[in-house]
Amino acid sequence: MMKKIMTIVLSGIMMLSFMIMPIHASSSYQAQLYASVTDAGEVVDRIVIDFHSLKSLKGITKNSFTINAKSIVDFGVDKGNVYYDTNRTIEKVKKMGKKVILYLNQGEGSTLTWLTEQRNYPGKLIYTITLNHDLYSIKKEDVRFVIKKKIINEETSKFRSVKGHYGLNYQFYNANSRRLIVWFHGNGEGDIKGQTHNNVAQMLANRGTVGWATKEAQRTFKGANVMAFQVPDTWYNADSENLLEKAYKEIIFVAKKYRINKIMVSGASAGGYMSTRMIIRYPRLFDTGIIICPAIVNQVSNEDILTMKKAKTSIWLVQGETDASVDPEQSSKCMWSLLSEGQRVHQRTDRFGYTTYETANDRLKLTLYKTYDGKIKVYEDYNYDHRQEAVYYNDHWTWIYVMRNHPRSVKGISIFNWASRYMK
Known part of the structure; x- marks a missing residue:
């Protein structure tokens, strides 16, 4: 049987669960998750954040963010149980115009869960992005990230x-x-x-x-x-x-x-x-x-x-x-x-x-x-x-x-x- 190694995953056909909180438009930024199928299975390996209204991206590094990922078993006898709850490792940051690309370690972040029923099955994923420091005149407490529901995987698409x-x-x-x-x-x-x-x-x-x-x-x-x-x-x-x-x-x-x-x-x-x-x-x-x-x-x-x-x-x-x-x-x-x-x-x-x-x-x-x-x-x-x-x-x-x-x-x-x- 093809078991998964711990932490892998997510796909363009799966949906993320997230909470939208009332915020000011000036401090709300959209984030898009991307996934790749590695040798050990599909993982969420990139996040692109659109800082459309920010004057400059100077000072943003991989230490600027905390990415929490939670996977919930979504089928079978263990449905509803937490499969993993971890902070993802940000390996590097790339800036393109007003966008920031966060590259996540590909040994983590599985989109699949290994069920008690001995099958791989897509997990229900909850991603939370936290800013760790102020951005110019914007306080970190006021910044919220809205994560798009659909995850993009160029290969599976x-x-x-x-x-x-x-x-x-x-x-x-x-x-x-x-x-x-x-x-x-x-x-x-x-x-x-x-x-x-x-x-x-x-x-x-x-x-x-x-x-x-x-x-x-x-x-x-x-x-x-x-x-x-x-x-x-x-x-x-x-x-x-x-x-x-x-x-x-x-x-x-x-x-x-x-x-x-x-x-x-x-x-x-x-x-x-x-x-x-x-x-x-x-x-x-x-x-x-x-x-x-x-x-x-x-x-x-x-x-x-x-x-x-x-x-x-x-x-x-x-x-x-x-x-x-x-x-x-x-x-x-x-x-x-x-x-x-x-x-x-x-x-x-x-x-x-x-x-x-x-x-x-x-x-x-x-x-x-x-x-x-x-x-x-x-x-x-x-x-x-x-x-x-x-x-x-x-x-x-x-x-x-x-x-x-x-x-x-x-x-x-x-x-x-x-x-x-x-x-x-």
Whole structure:
């Protein structure tokens, strides 16, 4: 399951709660919150304050403000409970005309809450901005900040929420292309027995949705539509709820509407399970697939995996050498062993800490990442100092590497570039 690290979050589709107090217009300033989807999920990472009537911004620094953020659980048995209540870390301040941009540490400020029901769900956010010193003739006690309700996220705004025709909702990015990337999320991003129809958790919990719509990804694939499903409850109900056929029908509907002729499938954890099941059920549907830490243990038989040899789909598997959630020996390594049997194999260990194995025909690959005491290591610049610092995440979260286009083949070809060859 894709749990969140503490404090992350907020999105352009979520609303802030705030209190408007009677104030003088001369001391009222509007503030706009912005969010980004980091490797660990969506966070509020910038606030833009419009000091329209202030003569000068001289003297304003990051110490001029206190930003309090509170997240309230908004669904489930813990609804109404405080998820976090903290003062955000202001890393730097930038001035543009009459506007001040406050850059907040990206390791804090999650817009999602991890529910007792084992799902990510948008929290109810309350932001309060306090001025810590006087501004010229204006006393700090008289200054109030009015926070706009809608939070802006430039990446998620590229997508639109679609109610499926066959029972599966999804987020869709229209690239005006004849190529389609289908993403299946992990178990933590599903709905809760179809009760919320939120259709956003799969876009906010990690970069598995928005990462395919970046400039780099779109340039590599020469334009590709993106379809990111949200399951009503869990992908493990694929058979009992007929989810395979429902997903197939939704994909075919989109394929006909946009005249799609090339399709890639990708998914992580439970989404890796679903990707595997879809290739087995529909061996002629997908041209290529990127399957990450697939949760197939006791879910997919060896006999079914072996049928994938007859599929037209080229496959790249990715996982950590260790994985506390899904045993690599029974998932990606098992799939690799079965599908590569009898073929000539090459391998390459990269200096960045992973080994890639591939068949001589280039159609099957496995990348295993080095782990560190049950963690994967990546480098982040959460405090905007232009220095990458090591951050350790759960060893299950190897989708981070994929969405960074990090894995390389034996010949040094990136995973996106490799997949794009089958999407021409």
